Amino acid sequence: MSPKQQRGEDTVDRLLTAALQVYASSGQSGFTVNAVTTASGVSLGSLYHHFGSFDGLAAALYTRCMEQLFDEMIAALSRARTARTGVRALVTAYLRFTEQRRDAALFLHGSAYSGYLSAHADRIRAAKAAKLTVIADWLLPRVEAGEIAPLPGPLIEVLVMGPVAEAAHRWLASTYDMDLAQAARILPDRIWRSVQPDQATA
Numbered sequence: 001m002s003p004k005q006q007r008g009e010d011t012v013d014r015l016l017t018a019a020l021q022v023y024a025s026s027g028q029s030g031f032t033v034n035a036v037t038t039a040s041g042v043s044l045g046s047l048y049h050h051f052g053s054f055d056g057l058a059a060a061l062y063t064r065c066m067e068q069l070f071d072e073m074i075a076a077l078s079r080a081r082t083a084r085t086g087v088r089a090l091v092t093a094y095l096r097f098t099e100q101r102r103d104a105a106l107f108l109h110g111s112a113y114s115g116y117l118s119a120h121a122d123r124i125r126a127a128k129a130a131k132l133t134v135i136a137d138w139l140l141p142r143v144e145a146g147e148i149a150p151l152p153g154p155l156i157e158v159l160v161m162g163p164v165a166e167a168a169h170r171w172l173a174s175t176y177d178m179d180l181a182q183a184a185r186i187l188p189d190r191i192w193r194s195v196q197p198d199q200a201t202a
Contacts, residue, residue, distance in 0.1 A: 012050050012060075014040050019061050024103040028110060031058075059120035062111050063127045065104040070131035072097050077138055083147035086138060087195060088188035091164045095184045098168040109169045132157065149197050159194045163187060 001009075018040035023031045033054040037044050051057040076093035080086035098105040111117060117124060139156065142148045148156065167183040170176035 008050065011042055011046060015042050015047055015050065015057060016061050016064055018042075019057060020065070020103050020107060023061075023107050023110070028114075033057075055116035055119050058111070058114070058116040059124060061107065062117060063124055065101075065108050066124070066128060067131065068101065068104060069094065069097050069108065070128075070135075074131065074134050077135060083139075083142040084192050086142070087148075087160055087192045090135070090160055091188045091191050092184060094161070094164045094168065095180060095187070098171065099180055102172070105168060106172050109165075109172050146197055148195050151195070156195055160191055163191055 015036065019031070019036045022035045022039050026035060033044065033047065036054075036057070037047060047054070047057060051060055073090050073093040076089040077086050080089045136153055139148060139153075143150055143156075151159075164183075164187055167178060167180070167187060170178040171180045171183070
């Protein structure tokens with residue numbers, strides 16, 4: 001990598017890091033291009049050079065946070081040897097990421113309906129699909145072996161990720177009485193039972 005390329009990567013990282021800090025400290029209303037350039041010390045022209053627009057930067061930050069979450073889930077999944085431990089690993093890793101990387105989790109959940117996501121939907125969808133494919137490739141042999149209920153992949157994703165994502169969302173919102181430690185104790189096995197084959201015993 002040339003020195004110029006390295007400087008470019010360093011600038012991108014500085015902008016994304018500053019953007020996450022701004023969002024965490026100021027929320028959606030304070031998440032502005034001026035706040036990010038001030039916090040990062042990077043010029044507006046440089047921001048546009050690397051991301052095309054502020055929406056482009058926000059979409060890149062969303063993609064980075066989403067990939068970090070999935071990378072942690074995939075790493076946990078890769079260490080599992082059974083369908084049950086795999087599903088439990090996905091749930092536990094999601095909740096652990098939410099607690100330990102609260103700023104990133106907050107940005108993911110807070111950005112769910114933001115305009116910058118729809119403007120860059122294809123790129124975000126492709127990045128997410130690549131991560132989901134890794135998880136699906138782990139789960140599919142277990143479905144075929146009868147260890148997981150023979151459900152369509154998207155429905156397995158909803159059953160596994162839906163409850164844990166909602167628990168994380170409520171904990172991050174701080175307006176609900178959500179105990180994340182309690183969720184981490186209860187949800188893994190409850191979610192596992194939702195995707196067990198019908199003949200399986202608890």
